[in-house]
Every structure is written in C-alpha cells, then in structure tokens.
Amino acid sequence: MNNNYKTAKIIKIKKESPKVKTLVMDINIDAKPGQYIMLWIPRVNEKPFGVVYDKPFTLSIAKVGPFTKKVHELKVGDKVRFRGPYGNSFSKREGECLLVGGGYGVVPLYFFASSFPKSKRKNIILVLGAKTKEDLILVNDFKKMGVKVQASTDDGSLGFKGFSTDLAQKVLKTGKFKSIYTAGPDIMMQKIAKIALDNKIFCEVSAGTFFKCGGIGLCGECALNGYLVCKEGTIFNAKTYLGK
C-alpha cells in the first residue's frame, strides 16, 4: 500500500530564507517531478509538500502556520513520518522552456529542471519572483544546475522591480519558447496560464490547494473545475486549470 507511512531521518537542514528551510533526509524515494508527499506530525496535522529532490529525499518548507512552525523546530537526527509520493507529474516538451516560480512555491520546478539532462538545461530560463530578495530561494541551486535565472522582486531589492508575471512576459519576447511551467501563488499562475494560452504555448501549472485525504481521492475537498487536485493533479494544463 502506497498509503503506508514511512520514516525518514533528517540528516541536514539548510536555511534558504527567513521563512524557508530545506530538510535533507537519509533515504531515497522514487518520485517524479511535480509529485508531493503528505508529511505527518502526530496530534498536530498532516500537510502536502512538493518533493524538491527524491535521491536523497529532500523537502523545502516555508513557515506559514502552526504545522510548519513545528517542522521548523525539527533538528538533525529527528525522524519524520510521511506517505506518498502522490499525484501526476510534469510532461516535458522539446525546445526552449520557461519556468515561472513564485516565492517558496518554486519547489516543484527545481525537481523538474533537475530531471532534464545537463545538456538540455541551457534551454531553460527560470523567472523567479518574490516580495524581496531574502525570499528568493534556490537561486544558486538552479544556477549550479545550468538553468538561467532571472529574478524579480516587488521592492526591487534584486533583479527586475515588479511582478514575476511582467518579467515573464518580457522574457517570452526574447526567445521561441515551446513550453511554460509555473508553480507559486494562484494569482500568479492564473496570469501565466492566460499568457500561455494567448501565445499558444504549451503550459502546465502546479496547482496547490487545501488537501484533506491527500492523494487517496475520496474526500473531494480539493476539487478544482471538476478535478481532484490531490489525485488527478497537482499538475494541470493551463486550460483545465483555468476551467476553460
């Protein structure tokens, strides 16, 4: 049963930003880019997190509420329980590829970019937006991987001053992009999905929402345009995501 809980021990913790910590575990899992796991802390809650990397199993988690606060209190050597991975994954297209990430939502795009052979990563441009430069995460990791990164910050503290969606539109004009993949806040992804449809570019969105049964697909809490995000997603093409 894929729904059985498994144990992972934290072997490394890296602070990515004031809000985000990356936890590297002592195990490998078999996951595909775009998939997520359900992380369980008994008597607290259980929440979905996109897999940053599967070998070793790695998660990047932003502190946004009581559950993630508990996660941030975990130390090297602590064990966590999780089930999964769940969900579908991104589908690759040949040619130039634009990734648009928003804040800590960029996580699934990191795993996706890393799944391209090294020689193809030069065709990938990441537009990464955040409120301020401290909130931009994984920038060096993307660069090390061979992906070109263009940052935007709302306050102009790094890169383009303004929204990632505006920067993405500028970047789109500089090349012949065959595909766009986006992960981050809904308002950003909706805009990107519309831009992709207008420009007739293949586009996939990593939909994030509230999960209850998380991957089992029986509770229906995560319904989006008639689809279960936890089971039939979280990756949807732009049209389905926008409900068109």
Add this chain to the structure above:
Amino acid sequence: MKKTSIDLSVKIKSLKLQNPTILASGILGLDSKVLQKIASSGAGAITMKSLTLEPRKGHNNPIIVEVTSGFLNAVGYGNKGIEKGVEEFKKYEGNTPLIGSIVAKDAEEFALLADKIQEVPIKALELALSCPHTPGFGLLAGQGTPEATSKITGAVRKKTKLPLIIKISPSVPGIGEISKAAEAEGADAINMGNAHGPGMKIDLETGQPVLDFKVGGVSGPAIKTIMIRSVFDIYKAVKIPIIATGGITYGEDAIEAFMAGATAVGIGTGIYYRGYDIFKKVSVEVEEWLKKHGHKEISNIRGIAHE
C-alpha cells in the same frame, strides 16, 4: 453496451434510478462538477456530502487511513454549511438524480435544514443519523436509537414530500427497531448504512493513533459481511426499500445485498479500488450475473436469502 432484456432500474417512491448504484454521501460530494462527473460515469443516483447548519472545518489531518481491506476515516463533517452548500449544488446539471443529505444536532435543526435543502433540485432527501466520529452529530449525539430516529424522521417528514431516506448505523443494537421507528414516521427507505465502528489504527513507529480524532468509521470490503447481515435483519423488520452501503465493490457484492433484501446499493470507498466508473462496472457485472442466472430483473432475487 449491448441491448438486453435485463431491467436494472429500481424505484424508491418517486426516485427512479436507471441502475441500482448510488454514490454514497460523504465521498467526493462537495462540488457539483465532481458530482456531474460521477453521474456521467454511470451512477444511478448521487448523494451530496452532508450539509450542516453552519460551515465546518472538520477534523485535522489525517482524516483517513488505509487499513486491511478498507479505510478508517474521521472527516468530522467538513462542509461549507447549508447556505453555501445550497448555492453550490444548485449548479448541478445532470440528469442523474441528486439526493440531498443533511445532518443536524436535533430534530428541530433537521427540520430547518430540510426546508433549506429543497432549494436544490434534489430528487430525494437522506438524513444521516449515524456518523460515528463527529461530536454533536449522529451516534455521538445519541441519534442511533429508535426514539431519536422517530423524532427526527417525524419532524422532517412534515417538511417534505420527497422520498425520505434514513441512513442508520450498523454499529448500534436494535437496527430493526430503529428501522421500524423510521418507517412508522413515514420514511420511504433505510440506508444501511454508515461506516462501522468506531475503530482505531495505531502507528507503530510513533505509538500514536493515526487519525487526528484518534477513532473513525471503518469502510470498504472489511465491513461487507456486517452490512449484509444488517440488511438481512432490517428486511425482516420493515416493508420499505433498503439501500445497502458498506463494502460494495463488485457486482457480486450487490447481488449478495439484493439477496439479503436490498433494493439499491451505495458505493463510496469502492471508488478508491475501481475508479469513478465503478458504478458502470458494478451495473454491468450485476446485469451479466442476472443474465447468466436466468433473471430478468433485480426483484427476482430480492430477499431470497429469507425464503
């Protein structure tokens, strides 16, 4: 599907089903588009997730855990509440009959919700008196007795002419008496029933119950034998139709339920094992079984276990 002379349709008063499979309440029924998808995958009818007077967050996660031959769940009636729920389900556009479902703290509140839910074009109304894991509702509000069943059924009966289904629990004594109480107050069908239990699963690594609510209702093949026996007992007690819910996964499970006395079957957890189109699959399997055994309609085998 080839045209055959087998008739799979069943009736519960004015509720007419093309086939005897019904989406059980609580499974996927929060969103009208998802309901439409299940309807178009071949369900005879679909039941919305139960609505409460106020919006409810439900229990914290985990709300569900897989166990041997089934699931254990304690969702805690997470729903938008009657007002938003009515707005949502008004959007339902399928031809497949939609069954309304409400849960409430007492008879008065049930009556109030019964009024409101009829703003949705539902074809029948189900009252769940049987949730095993939500304080203030169902078993945890003492609704699993003949007295409470009688009071609640009577109060709602005054509010609607729609076929009225009372969903009871397999986990309380006197299910025959409870069913009789519902029938006496004008119920048109008994749904047997809710998840069994409560049960518990402890995670060995952490030594903690997995469900955040610690206990939950058992569903799936694990409870089928208890459901069959319960349907058998209720068939002896009442004349009104019985909907058999609990572990129906294959056509043969439905056949067994019909033999015990059921008119239709509810399917929930089975979706996990066989997908959205389980309704179609079960219907085809029922049809094939009937054909192979020389029956033209379900009523030929209904209750034969009692003969």
